[in-house]
Amino acid sequence: xxxxxxxxxxxxxxxxxxxxxxxxxxxxxxxxxxxxxxxxxxxxxxxxxxxxxxxxxxxxxxxxxxxxxxxxxxxxxxxxxxxxxxxxxxxxxxxxxxxxxxxxxxxxxxxxxxxxxxxxxxxxxxxxxxxxxxxxxxxxxxxxxxxxxxxxxxxxxxxxxxxxxxxxxxxxxxxxxxxxxxxxxxxxxxxxxxxxxxxxxxxxxxxxxxxxxxxxxxxxxxxxxxxxxxxxxxxxxxxxxxxxxxxxxxx
Numbered sequence: 001x002x003x004x005x006x007x008x009x010x011x012x013x014x015x016x017x018x019x020x021x022x023x024x025x026x027x028x029x030x031x032x033x034x035x036x037x038x039x040x041x042x043x044x045x046x047x048x049x050x051x052x053x054x055x056x057x058x059x060x061x062x063x064x065x066x067x068x069x070x071x072x073x074x075x076x077x078x079x080x081x082x083x084x085x086x087x088x089x090x091x092x093x094x095x096x097x098x099x100x101x102x103x104x105x106x107x108x109x110x111x112x113x114x115x116x117x118x119x120x121x122x123x124x125x126x127x128x129x130x131x132x133x134x135x136x137x138x139x140x141x142x143x144x145x146x147x148x149x150x151x152x153x154x155x156x157x158x159x160x161x162x163x164x165x166x167x168x169x170x171x172x173x174x175x176x177x178x179x180x181x182x183x184x185x186x187x188x189x190x191x192x193x194x195x196x197x198x199x200x201x202x203x204x205x206x207x208x209x210x211x212x213x214x215x216x217x218x219x220x221x222x223x224x225x226x227x228x229x230x231x232x233x234x235x236x237x238x239x240x241x242x243x244x245x246x247x248x249x250x251x
Contacts, residue, residue, distance in 0.1 A: 035062035039235055042251045043150050047244075052078045054251075057151035065090045068155055072148040080104045085149050093159070094140035095119065100149075100187055110187050114140045121190055134190055138183065145184035145195065150248050154236040156182060157217050157228055160197040172215065172234070174199035179220070186223075195221040205229050207238055207249060214238070 038059040045053040057070040068087040074080055085100035098112040110123035119138045124131040136142075143156050159182060165174035179196040186193060200216040214229040214237055229238040239248035 035060040035067070038066075039151075039154070043236075043239075043248045044251055045150075046247045046249065051075055053081075055148070055150050057149075059151065059155070063091070065096060066093075068151060070149040070151050081148075083148055085146065087144055087152070087155075090140075095142065095144070098144045098187060100146060112144065112185065112187050119185065121187060123187075123190070136185060136192060138185060138192055141183075142192070143182060143184045144187065145193070146186055147188045150236075150239060153219065153226065153228060153239060154230075156184070156195065156197070156219070157230060157236065158234065160217065161234065164197075165199070171232070176201060184221075193221050193223060195219050200227075203229065205238060212237070 038061050040058040042057065043055045044051050045055070053072060053074045055070055055072045057068070060067045060069075066089040068089075069085070071082075071084045073082045081102075082104040083100060083102045085098070087098045088096040090096050095112065095114060100110055102108040107126040108124070109127065110121055112119055112121045114120075115135065117139070119136045119140065119142060121134045121136065122131045123134070143152075143159060145152050145156060160180060161172060161174070164178075164180050165172050167173075177198050177200060179198040181194050181196055184193050184195050185191075197217060197219050200218050202213055203216045204211055204213050206212075212231070214231055215234075217228045217230065219226040219228065224241060224243050227240045227242070228236055230236050235250070237250050240246075241248075
């Protein structure tokens with residue numbers, strides 16, 4: 001029963017990423033229910049079989065919208081790097097704000113927010129520096145896809161599933177190998193990019209010595225190609241960047 005409940009919650013947040021809910025559902029009540037945890041945990045980042053970094057993440061959903069929080073840190077023996085981010089989405093899935101901060105080795109920070117009909121990024125190299133701003137001719141429906149926060153790829157996968165696939169008897173049904181373009185913004189590089197996402201079928205994958213049959217999605221862009229494997233609760237279990245021999249596995 002719990003796995004079915006979690007799957008329904010994940011599908012609900014996926015639908016919220018692309019579709020406006022009826023106004024009666026968004027009206028709220030005198031006392032709003034607490035936000036529901038849709039997903040939480042950590043990803044291990046491996047290069048050449050060695051763990052080099054960890055991302056700790058959580059995804060919440062409430063009547064006011066959804067929140068995606070993440071902390072990224074390198075492991076001992078690797079050049080120190082630490083960053084955190086928080087993505088806030090409205091109930092209909094549009095961007096309310098996105099903030100990331102670097103704590104090691106520098107103190108760079110950025111904030112992306114809607115400004116009239118488009119997006120603006122305010123950024124600085126340190127908290128004491130005067131912030132600069134850069135406008136983007138992008139709508140608030142644009143997805144954030146930053147360099148170090150892998151959970152954002154899961155959220156992008158949910159958006160694809162909500163816009164392209166159907167739910168039938170508790171299972172996801174998608175058109176096979178038909179790419180769909182989704183607009184994204186990388187706040188680190190301050191660049192927008194189209195990502196082609198397609199369903200590649202179900203595959204048997206060995207993760208930590210155990211064979212599992214998972215949903216495979218392929219993401220292709222100018223920034224590189226990624227393969228994602230999700231379980232039947234639509235949670236990413238493995239990500240592979242073949243171009244850099246980088247593998248990400250859920251702990």
